[in-house]
Amino acid sequence: MFESIVKVDTVKEHNTRRQFLRTAAVGAASAALMPQLSWAAHSAVKPSSKNPNLVFIFADQWRAQATGYAGNTDVKTPHLDKLAQESINFTNAVSGCPVCSPYRASLLTGQYWLTHGIFYNDKPLDPDATTIGKVYGKAGYETGYIGKWHIDGHGRTSFIPRERRQGFKFWKVLECTHNYNKSLYYGDTDIKRYWDGYDAIAQTREAQKYVRKHAGKSPFALFMSWGPPHAPYQTAPDKYRKIFPDPDSVALHPNVPNSLKKKARKELAGYYAHIAALDDCIADILDTLRECRIEDNTILVFTSDHGDMLYSHNQTKKQKPWEESVRVPFLLRYPRAHGGTGREIDMPINTPDIMPTLLGLSGISIPESVEGKDFSGVIKGIQPPDNDAALIMCPVPFHQWGYQRGGREYRGVRTRRYTYVRDINGPWLLYDNQMDPYQQRNLCNVPEYAQLRQELEKMLSQKLKETNDKFLPGPEYMAMWNYQWDGNDGPKKPARK
Incomplete structure (x- = not known):
């Protein structure tokens, strides 16, 4: 009737989660082409020229089902569809606590929600936390963050001083906004600045400048966080909204109640317009990596902080346990690790696993504070997929x-x-x-x-x-x-x- 699930005892092979992490980190290090860099070092380490760059792109509220490569014939994502052919596609990537601030805190710390304490929006992550920005910085990387932050907890439009930036050096950020046109952000000072036009496009242009500036000089870790396709759904540029002129033709999940179908179609059309705009932004980043001849030595990740119910099960937004809320897209392209050909991995990967996996791919030691698992060996094909659950x-x-x-x-x-x-x-x-x-x-x-x-x-x-x-x-x-x-x-x- 149903297939046997993973044996519970497999977890017990490791006495503690930290022991598992130590073992995984050592295994990844022995197979890596670059030297392992120690987080424990007190001074910045000069990285090897073989250390990969990192470009980590994540959208807000983009559910896993909303891409062409996932089988959705309404949404227009030709560039992501091509990227999927060249990437590791984690088809069961999960946002374990599917809401904005909790996801971001776990992304930056590799910890579960009751460890770092961010399980509620607009609460501050401890400025002394050991974060991915600090770890990459200690390893000699240039670090940068562009876009939505949402873990400062001092007001959504407040300036965030350097001591609360969690190790990111380059900074063009706002805590949180859902105004996606000419929206506010701050740089190194408290002078208010505004993105030119649709902010995801302007943020992408800034990311391209950053890549061109640092390419070939020293390895960099750049995070870019887009606000769309989170509501409001009708604010994408007209060019993209015109792609979906007839909401009545948009297909719905069969779990959307009849009474909500008209509203769901209208909002999905706007949601897909945002996605079409972001898909073009992905293409621009890929073009810049190729232009700078660093595409083979750059870990490029595309994902989302959580999904969007969009009236499935008579629900909206996120936080809920259903697929539309918890499952997110997750593409990772790093040709030097997986050979440049794409493949699907159906093993669940959870938010706390992202930090250790990226550090493992980068040849950087994983801090003791991290609770997630390092799946870099799975990506390289030298370790079998995990049978665990998220x-x-x-x-x-x-x-x-x-x-x-x-x-x-x-x-x-x-x-x-x-x-x-x-x-x-x-x-x-x-x-x-x-x-x-x-x-x-x-x-x-x-x-x-x-x-x-x-x-x-x-x-x-x-x-x-x-x-x-x-x-x-x-x-x-x-x-x-x-x-x-x-x-x-x-x-x-x-x-x-």
């Missing part, structure tokens, strides 16, 4: 999915095939994503799947044990971190008698 969670539901809007705490696992989720009261969701890709049949209480549910529950329990997650009610985590609720996010208080 942990997904919502420690505290908030904002558009707050308690009073139906939000709930949950923990779950996403394997190659299955999604299993429990909320604070017990098992909630179980889907066979292979047989039911739109997750329309919840198998959680189907007797024939009781054994599978038990196996997945054991796997989830092991994950929670590994990450020291006691799965407490959300308000307890808010109190633990001394966080204040935004607006009406908190649980509804009982009426006075």
Whole structure:
């Protein structure tokens, strides 16, 4: 009836997550062409000319299903489709805590959400955290960040001083905005600056300048974070909006209720217009890497911080455990590691795994603070894909999915095939994503799947044990971190008698 899932005991082969990381890092180092650089060094290290550059591009709220190479015939992504043919395509890449600030904090630290404490938007990441920007900088890299930040926690339009930039030297950033035309940003000073036109295009031009300036001189690690295709959906340049003149022709997932189909189509047309614009920006970055003759020695990543429900399951935005929210595109092109030919890897990769994997590919030692796994050996083809699952969670539901809007705490696992989720009261969701890709049949209480549910529950329990997650009610985590609720996010208080 269903295939056997990964044995829970495989996790126990490693006494601790850190021991696994040490082993993986050593294995990657022995096969690497460049020397391993130590994070523990107190002074900057002069990197080898073989050390790769890194260009990490991530959009906001771009779900995995919204690309041509994923089989979507409505969206126009010819440049990404070509890039996928030359890249490692992680088809089960997961945003384990699918919302903006939590993703970004885990991307920068390689840690899970209850370790770094960013499980709620607009909270500040510890400025003393060991982050990917600091690690690359210590290894002798030039570091830069362009676009949306959203882990400063001092106001969405406030200037971010150098001591809170987490190791990034070049800086053209705003904490957060969803105005994508002539939007505000800051450089090294608190002088207000504004992007010229559609900000993703202007940010891409800035990234191209950065690449041209540093190409061939010293290795660099550049992160570019676009605001689109996050709502508002109708603000892409007219050139791209005209590609989708008839929203009624846009196909919908079958899990969108009939009553919402008209609205969903209109918003999807705008969503796809943003994506078409960003696809051209990807082409511009690729052209610049080729122009500078560094495309073979540059790790290029395209991904997203989380997905977008867009009315599937009668839901909007993110935070939720369904595929449209948690699964994201993830392409990694680094010809020197995988030979320049593309291939798909269906092994789940989670947000905390990104930092150690990039460091492993770059020949840089992985800090002890990192909790994610280094999959650089899988990318190089010298290590078999992991049979583990990705942990997904919502420690505290908030904002558009707050308690009073139906939000709930949950923990779950996403394997190659299955999604299993429990909320604070017990098992909630179980889907066979292979047989039911739109997750329309919840198998959680189907007797024939009781054994599978038990196996997945054991796997989830092991994950929670590994990450020291006691799965407490959300308000307890808010109190633990001394966080204040935004607006009406908190649980509804009982009426006075």
